[in-house]
Amino acid sequence: MSKPKIYIDGKEGTTGLQIYERLGGREDLELLLIDDEKRKDLTERKKLLNAADLVFLCLPDAAAVEAVELIENPGTRVIDASTAHRTAPGWVYGLPELHGQREKIRDAVRVANPGCYATGFISLVRPLVEEGVLPPGYPLAAHALSGYTGAGKKAIAQYEDPGRERELDSPRHYAVGLRHKHLPEMTAVCGLSHEPIFSPIICDYPRGMVVVVPLRLSMLSGEQSIESLRDLYSTYYQGETLVTLRPGDAPKCGFIGANNLEGKDTLQIFVNGSGEQAVLTARLDNLGKGASGAAVQNMNLMLGLEETLGLVLE
Structure with a gap:
């Protein structure tokens, strides 16, 4: 079975960098990386957004909304770490410990990572x-x-x-x-x-x-x-x-x-x-349960992996 392809849009920011460091050593995932000189190239970003099985958006709100609009592949699932979609219709709030929320996250195509x-x-x-x-x-x-x-x-x-x-x-x-x-x-x-x-x-x-x-x-x-x-x-x-x-x-x-x-x-x-x-x-x-740790937890659930894989518990 092929490894899930993961793309972090905004890897250079605080949350994006933390997610990248958590996933960089994972052998069960394939990280899609953009060349540094093409980080703001809309065509290149669009290609990677649509090539990924799951995308992390670690961007300002307006840029996160724009990134979602670039996704045309119905198989690309999204975890947005910005504020843009946390109360938006069609997005699942990514706090698994709330009653009934873990199951919604597992099945979700769009997940808003909590603040x-x-x-x-x-x-x-x-x-x-x-x-x-x-x-x-x-x-x-x-x-x-x-x-x-x-x-x-x-x-x-x-x-x-x-x-x-x-x-x-x-x-x-x-x-x-x-x-x-x-x-x-x-x-x-x-x-x-x-x-x-x-x-x-x-x-x-x-x-x-x-x-x-x-x-x-x-x-x-x-x-x-x-x-x-x-x-x-x-x-x-x-x-x-x-x-x-x-x-x-x-x-x-x-x-x-x-x-x-x-x-x-x-x-x-x-x-x-x-x-x-x-x-x-x-x-x-x-930056843990309040940001990148929560994002990785949600990713694990969405991909059917063990929920705490790659997280620091002790």
Whole structure:
């Protein structure tokens, strides 16, 4: 049997390069490569897009839309890492751990890879909405910390410049206009009636993030407690390899480090709190389960391969 042909359109970007490094040593795949001088040659890109069994789009939104329009081969399947198609009709959202989603991804022709912040938020909120615990109209707020690699090549260059500005030394709030690009998928995939208030912070370390959602238990449906929420997550993610619930006493030190999962493709959920207040935390690597790791996981499913092949679990 011939090896599946894989093409990464946008291999030079942060996510594309990470995917390429993960797949470069795989002997079960054939990587189609474009000559460096032809990276922006529309004819050459079109040829490779249509020659591939599966394509990763690691491009800006407009370029990703253009690339899809270039695909005429009905056998070419697509995983788009951009924001362009995450709520688009006909595209399957690529978060396999959501109930019923793994089967949809296996059969999909078009898969939208989730955003990094959205992966953390949805992993926390979707199970609560799905199980009828969190009303869709709940006034949700979330904040998050992320390493600078999630901001792309320009930000990486700024943070890694020895002569950089002093302001980069401290954590920095951004998207203060409350229009972050991940909000549409966070709202739609969780089935919320309005967007959450989302406040992200970029920090002076390369990789890793936490997404935090505070809740008032008295505003949830039914009699809820820290223990009942933990039970809900334990049941929802039972049997999952990449998404796990941390023990009830974690973290013993009282801190949840944002970069503890650097280099890994897993996601951890914490449920903490006191009295009628709870705080939910998802921890992941923004380039792992938040980007390239998730893309490879989705590729494995779409090609009928072992789901965690090529992923870093420990």
